């Protein structure tokens with residue numbers, strides 16, 4: 001038996017979800033937020049956040065997300081553990097299925113389930129995950145103190161991971177598949193200045209060597225086809241993210257990379273009463289502050305939707 005429909009369910013406990021919860025709770029919508037598989041979102045696996053306005057000395061990602069959560073709870077948002085694994089958006093109220101088997105219904109939904117790290121796709125990467133292969137320097141860097149590690153990627157994440165690891169490790173090799181880095185100028189300069197970071201351009205991982213743990217990394221120079229072995233005990237993959245939109249795909253329109261499509265300048269998806277905020281709908285900016293901004297927009301859009309629904313049902317009963 002299904003319980004009474006919840007007015008507003010927010011899916012995802014990152015900056016977008018918590019901001020939506022703050023606004024929705026203050027508007028009296030009694031939102032319930034499901035935190036998903038990574039409570040706090042991607043900011044909990046990053047280090048210092050230096051570019052979120054208001055924290056002039058920077059803040060640890062985990063601390064910032066604790067602040068977001070506490071602020072949402074202060075206004076009455078209910079934060080729950082749980083992952084939405086399946087939905088049925090063909091019915092109203094909308095049906096949501098949780099990983100514990102529970103089913104709930106909601107009058108409005110904000111999808112703020114974020115994005116997850118991408119992987120290289122090598123069989124050895126899968127086999128050695130957690131045994132030297134990682135996508136999070138802040139989580140796992142400690143295990144490679146004074147050792148040699150490899151970071152894959154040329155974006156801001158890879159630059160940030162390399163800089164973080166350079167403080168702990170003897171040597172960091174950063175592999176960039178093109179002839180240039182995609183990272184911002186300031187991050188590139190920081191990386192190139194670091195004596196113990198060696199940057200390899202036009203270079204990819206051919207294989208990860210090791211049975212029980214990473215023992216070495218085989219590289220390939222993509223223009224000369226020459227291979228090279230580095231005696232590294234850690235491999236950090238930092239090649240971007242993919243949106244966590246899979247559970248919603250049967251109903252929700254996405255672009256070719258899986259990012260949820262919303263009405264321009266709004267958060268409304270193709271399904272009435274279902275809104276999207278944060279990285280799951282943003283392939284361009286992907287910042288905590290932009291995620292928080294769209295979380296606010298989604299709460300306001302959901303509030304208007306619910307108000308219209310209630311006006312409509314009052315009129316029907318007149």
Ligand code: NDP
Nearest residue numbers: 120153154155156157158160177178182238239240285286
């Ligand atoms: P990006 O998409 O910006 O960069 C991904 C990098 O990985 C690129 O260099 C890309 O190469 C490379 N890559 C992708 N696939 C492969 C592959 N299969 N093999 C090897 N290399 C690969 O992702 P990020 O996670 O770095 O950044 C995402 C967003 O978050 C950006 O907007 C960034 O600015 C932002 N960010 C900001 C931070 C900050 O301000 N403190 C910190 C971290 C991220 P190629 O260029 O050839 O495609």
